[in-house]
Amino acid sequence: MPAPMDHTTLIKSLPPETKASLTTRSDAAGLQHLALYLAALAACTTGLALQVPFWPLLLLPQGVLLVFLFTLSHECTHQTPFRSKWLNEAAGHVCALAMALPFVWFRYFHLAHHKFTNDPERDPELEQGPRPETLSQWLKYLSGWGYWRGMAGTLWGNAFGTIDAPYLPERRHAHMRLEARVLLIVYTAALLTLLVSPLVLRLWLVPLLIGQPFLRAYLLAEHGLCPPVANMLENSRTTFTNRLVRFLAWNMPYHAEHHAFPNVPFYQLPAFHAITQAHLKSASGGYAEFTSDYLRQISH
Numbered sequence: 001m002p003a004p005m006d007h008t009t010l011i012k013s014l015p016p017e018t019k020a021s022l023t024t025r026s027d028a029a030g031l032q033h034l035a036l037y038l039a040a041l042a043a044c045t046t047g048l049a050l051q052v053p054f055w056p057l058l059l060l061p062q063g064v065l066l067v068f069l070f071t072l073s074h075e076c077t078h079q080t081p082f083r084s085k086w087l088n089e090a091a092g093h094v095c096a097l098a099m100a101l102p103f104v105w106f107r108y109f110h111l112a113h114h115k116f117t118n119d120p121e122r123d124p125e126l127e128q129g130p131r132p133e134t135l136s137q138w139l140k141y142l143s144g145w146g147y148w149r150g151m152a153g154t155l156w157g158n159a160f161g162t163i164d165a166p167y168l169p170e171r172r173h174a175h176m177r178l179e180a181r182v183l184l185i186v187y188t189a190a191l192l193t194l195l196v197s198p199l200v201l202r203l204w205l206v207p208l209l210i211g212q213p214f215l216r217a218y219l220l221a222e223h224g225l226c227p228p229v230a231n232m233l234e235n236s237r238t239t240f241t242n243r244l245v246r247f248l249a250w251n252m253p254y255h256a257e258h259h260a261f262p263n264v265p266f267y268q269l270p271a272f273h274a275i276t277q278a279h280l281k282s283a284s285g286g287y288a289e290f291t292s293d294y295l296r297q298i299s300h
Helices: 007-013 016-022 027-050 055-067 069-077 085-099 103-115 135-143 145-160 170-195 199-223 243-248 255-260 266-279 287-299
Strands: none
Touching (some): 007 266, 016 266, 027 085, 055 085, 055 199, 069 103, 103 170, 170 199
């Protein structure tokens, strides 16, 4: 068996035709996945809107589908789900609206995360402090409080304050400011509809709150318990899970693979995983296994 390689050596070892195949983008593949995702979301939304029998049971799948739009937004920052740039841009901005995640801002935040993955000083995902280190911090993290508070601050700061994070290029500040103001106007209008109908609560706000802990638990596995090293096959985790979770997360459970070669679209990640599997340093046999390991670590 060949010795494990780091991500840089592994990518350099790939033949040009393999790289070309892995990085081929397709509108058809992306739109097919999106159509299935939106069909599931539309079914839940319709059931909630019509208050079909046992409709409260739909709040959980509605929330999970809404919050996992994050993974599509994340992919769109790399311009990989679709071949057409306008499709990536449109999908990213729609996801931003659903999740209060301004897309222009998030693109540069996320690219900095890729550049400085798990670096406690420079990874923007860690700029508010390390990942949960106690049980109470973990529970607070799962609640989504930190996310909602952070995004409210980001939206308000981008709209009316000073944009000064080093990873946000000055040439894009005006776009970020406009984006934040538009989102705040839309959210204000949505909240005003509560004066006449609770539909926004039932279809959107309550499901978002219910679904957020599932997204937090999923995201924690991406880099939690991984060391602050340069090797992307070690500072990022691949989590082996079922088809449903991979579908919801646009194949991002193959997260070490994604960080090793971000130009690979989500639908090519299983093929790339077959190449990287022997070189993975951080992997878990499922989200329950990771969570158990994480809780055991912080309890000590």
